[in-house]
Amino acid sequence: MLFSFECKHFTTCPFAGVLQVSGMRVYTSGDVEAVNGTDVRLKCTFDSSNKSLSSIAVSECNHPLIQPKEEVIFHYQQKPYPPLDGIFKKRISWAGDIMGSDASIILREVKFIYNGTYTCQVTNPPDVHGPVGEIRLRVVKTASFNELLYLVLAIGGGIAAVVFCLIVIVSCRRCKRKHRQRQLEGDEEVPRKERKDPTAW
Secondary structure, three states: OOOOOOOOOOOOOOOOOOOOOOOOEEEEOEEEEEEOOOOEEEOEEEEOOOOOOOOOEEEEEEEEOOOOOOEEEEEEOOOEEOOOOOOOOOOEEEOOEHHHOEOOEEEOOOOHHHOEEEEEEEEEOOEOOOOOEEEEEEEEOOOOHHHHHHHHHHHHHHHHHHHHHHHHHHHHHHHHHHHHHHHHHHHHOOOOOOOOOOOOO
16 A cells, blocks of 8 residues: 555445535546556546535545555645555656646556556545546557547648648738738829810800
């Protein structure tokens, strides 16, 4: 165990004597795929009925495929508490924003042993009940076809946007240049004066 904290999953309790509060809602990205050796963001956001966030706590747990026991790999309570030893030492960075209801973390240079289920638990007393969010991470050798397709589309879309902006800028400059040229041509024309007929009265 890397921390003194435990992966306790709170749920709503119907028995008398228990304070009934609205459950904490946690949202995650579900299934995540990452290429071996790259960084991956484990997205976790939350919605608490208690709008005061001064007492909020976040626990990130990992249930590896090769180990039957779940362990805490990261904890946040007023400040981040990264792991001090183990396979996640210096491999986890806090990427969340409590004021923005974000409790995400980043795994650095993921390895195949990182395959497994990650849970994100957020508590904000008295709002401590509710299911935890789960993220199923799969580390692969190369990116899948869908990810490569999304990457190509993103790059192509970015290039198309840049080209479109350049076309608009060039067109605007041409229009301004033509407008100025017309103004100069108009200024150079000498207005014709009407000549009076001397025989006319």
